[in-house]
Amino acid sequence: MILVTCAAGKTGQAIVKALVANGQNVRAMVRSNSSLEAVKAAGVAEAITGDLAISEDVLRAADGVDAVYYIAPNMDPNERLNGDNIIAACQACNVSRLVFHSVLHTQIEALPHHWERHFVEQSILNSKLSFTILQVGSYMQNMLPAWEKMAETGVHRMAYDIDAPMSLVDLEDVSEAAVKVLADDGFANGMFEIAGPVISLREKAEILSSILGKEIVAEKEPLDEFLDHGRALGFSDFTLATMAKMFPYYDMHGLVGSDKTLGWILGRVPTDFETFARRTAAAFD
Numbered sequence: 045m046i047l048v049t050c051a052a053g054k055t056g057q058a059i060v061k062a063l064v065a066n067g068q069n070v071r072a073m074v075r076s077n078s079s080l081e082a083v084k085a086a087g088v089a090e091a092i093t094g095d096l097a098i099s100e101d102v103l104r105a106a107d108g109v110d111a112v113y114y115i116a117p118n119m120d121p122n123e124r125l126n127g128d129n130i131i132a133a134c135q136a137c138n139v140s141r142l143v144f145h146s147v148l149h150t151q152i153e154a155l156p157h158h159w160e161r162h163f164v165e166q167s168i169l170n171s172k173l174s175f176t177i178l179q180v181g182s183y184m185q186n187m188l189p190a191w192e193k194m195a196e197t198g199v200h201r202m203a204y205d206i207d208a209p210m211s212l213v214d215l216e217d218v219s220e221a222a223v224k225v226l227a228d229d230g231f232a233n234g235m236f237e238i239a240g241p242v243i244s245l246r247e248k249a250e251i252l253s254s255i256l257g258k259e260i261v262a263e264k265e266p267l268d269e270f271l272d273h274g275r276a277l278g279f280s281d282f283t284l285a286t287m288a289k290m291f292p293y294y295d296m297h298g299l300v301g302s303d304k305t306l307g308w309i310l311g312r313v314p315t316d317f318e319t320f321a322r323r324t325a326a327a328f329d
């Protein structure tokens with residue numbers, strides 16, 4: 045049995061789907077009751093609720109599992125507490141492997157949600173657990189909520205410089221890699237960068253124009269406008285403050301990694317943006 049945390053989120057659903065398709069028994073941990081039905085429909089063996097910030101909940105979730113695939117909440121003030129709870133539960137339950145779904149370049153102090161992960165990674169390294177850390181880049185799928193609007197208005201908007209280089213990775217590749225990593229003890233005690241090919245917003249817009257058969261223009265959304273929109277959608281102050289640091293960093297540096305390790309794990313070339321965009325356009329058709 046493999047415990048997957050944050051199983052109802054964007055990442056969690058993709059990882060659960062891949063594990064279930066691979067015949068694995070999954071115990072899905074979600075926070076809210078309303079998420080239970082979604083993970084049950086995905087075919088998990090067990091679905092439970094719990095809060096990663098509550099040690100008893102995490103202990104209960106890890107009881108009797110062979111491995112833990114730890115997805116942390118996105119931009120959470122309790123990053124280190126959640127990580128400590130997972131590590132303690134894995135130790136108490138003699139879990140044979142802890143896989144941490146981390147982020148690319150946790151050394152970057154200017155990105156608070158990456159920097160906090162740096163401390164969780166250190167705690168894992170010091171835990172004496174058998175671990176694997178996956179340092180995952182930004183997903184191509186992050187543009188999906190705005191896909192239809194982009195196709196309709198002809199504007200691909202993100203709140204950072206349109207020439208900033210980003211190593212965007214297909215979440216389906218990430219999930220395929222996660223299944224392989226969990227199935228192979230050779231990945232124990234290793235830290236692996238899981239990034240996709242480098243591309244800018246401007247280059248994405250050119251590809252989208254050709255696939256959609258209409259001009260798509262890349263545009264930087266002003267940060268204030270993005271934050272106002274996020275506030276209206278109910279983003280927490282913590283999330284907004286984190287994003288207010290993240291986008292200016294992307295403006296200056298982008299976020300790039302190498303896709304070589306992912307290619308090696310998958311045994312094929314990682315999916316590029318054009319392939320992802322063709323698949324997505326067909327799905328929206």
Ligand SMILES: NC(=O)c1ccc[n+]([C@@H]2O[C@H](COP(=O)([O-])OP(=O)(O)OC[C@H]3O[C@@H](n4cnc5c(N)ncnc54)[C@H](OP(=O)(O)O)[C@@H]3O)[C@@H](O)[C@H]2O)c1
Binds near residue numbers: 052
């Ligand atoms: N998005 C990216 O491009 C990207 C790239 C690399 C890595 N990551 C990492 O992937 C992780 C997940 O990101 P995501 O975009 O998939 O997030 P998401 O869609 O917002 O999902 C997060 C899930 O976390 C659950 N959750 C929140 N607080 C919790 C708590 N205290 N205890 C238990 N569960 C809790 C929520 O469950 P309920 O729905 O039940 O409330 C939610 O479903 C993050 O750590 C992020 O850094 C993301």
